[in-house]
Amino acid sequence: MKIAVIGTGYVGLTTGTCFAEMKHEVLCVDIDQKKIKNLKKGIIPIYEPGLEELVKKNHDSGRLNFTTDAKKAIDFAELVFSAVGTPQDKDHRADLQFVKEVAGTFGKYINSYKIFVNKSTVPVGTGDICEKIIRKHISDRSLTLDFDIVSNPEFLREGNAINDTLNPDRIVIGTKTSRAKEKMEELYRTATKNSPTIVSTNIRTAEIIKYASNAMLATRISFINELANFCEKCGGNIETVSKGIGLDKRIGPRFLNAGIGYGGSCLPKDVKALIQTGRDYDFDFHVIKSADEINEKQKSILFQKLITTLGPLEEKTIAIWGLSFKQNTDDMREAPSLTIIKKLQTEGAHIKAFDPAAIETAQKTIESFNITYTNTPEEAAKNTDALLILTDWEIFKKVDLKNLHKLMKNPLILDGRNIFTSEKVEKAGFTYLCIGRQNLKHTSKPKNRHYKNKTVIH
């Protein structure tokens, strides 16, 4: 099939490249001229394992091309995907300016039946907004043209984007007509390797499925983080709790790792946007609002442990391992590291930071005072008063702890991702604070005096 993808960012580039890999002809469009120029030379704008090679291979084959000319792409394609960003606006709503612009461009240039496929994460009702915009542009041109609108949300995970796109768990297709539904089903039969289950539904339901998925993942993370904080108070071990509940087939083990909260380009903004969409419909999302609030607090939990242990941070040097919001990506959007670094800077600490992929992004994102970046994890840790682990990159798990102990001024590790066992780190001579697995010696007694008189049944 001939496919145009408008918006060649994380989602657009991965989607377009994978469609080309599956032998479709793809033209990717972006308004960013530098990005398109670089892509034509095989330089990709993001860090995503395997993507650069796949872009090059498919570009060389002639099936994957790049342009800034949206008219050319719309003329060329039967399916026009919109994969532009939907960032948060000042009220935490999804900002639809880019989506509306692309709908307008489609309406301006469509010249025969085509399908407008919305891949961006958009609030329920956006399909109707796009349809209206496209109709208006067509009628302004005094034409009568047939087109369809499809909602086809994306579920890829950064760091695993190619595999997720070629082998998705499911494909969600929201349409109004059987013509569009059949075309989309045909596309995914030939654009995926694992014959995924296709959930065909109406446009509004498809739009809700995307937000509901992210809200569910966020809720699981906040749920386990809240339990981790409780474990610290009462002497439980959150990892064993996660294992114990995750083995229940009704619950399952994934997204039950305690840590310093979720970040990234999707969960935080989508959770907040869903809460706002609820308000627009006079609906209050109690569970999802709590997940969001817990996450905001969780991002500061390691900082609080640091202050409690070290006292004032002026004149202290703090090492940071991991800046991206998770491993295998350079994406720092809403990363917990941003919250923590800002607090450290405000308190006057000097920071030495290392990340295997995100330093360039960090240099553009983080204010430059009191922070230096290093080339290795060891260099970051050298002569520091504490080490904060903020991302669970594999490289950190392989560091020689005995050597690390020699390098640091004060052997204190605060592990926000629970990448080590307490035994291993303490054996190397460190004081080790992590999430939800403190030793019983650190726990407090129940404050509720009434509790003492109750019969406790074990």
Ligand SMILES: NC(=O)c1ccc[n+]([C@@H]2O[C@H](COP(=O)([O-])OP(=O)(O)OC[C@H]3O[C@@H](n4cnc5c(N)ncnc54)[C@H](O)[C@@H]3O)[C@@H](O)[C@H]2O)c1
């Ligand atoms: N990144 C993810 O992991 C992920 C996963 C699932 C869904 N999503 C959703 O997919 C959408 C895109 O996300 P992303 O991370 O790829 O965004 P991104 O910011 O990486 O990319 C968006 C691209 O669109 C381009 N653009 C903006 N306006 C344009 C226009 N009028 N014409 C052509 N190009 C234009 C920008 O220059 C940019 O390159 C968002 O709605 C996001 O929530 C993202």
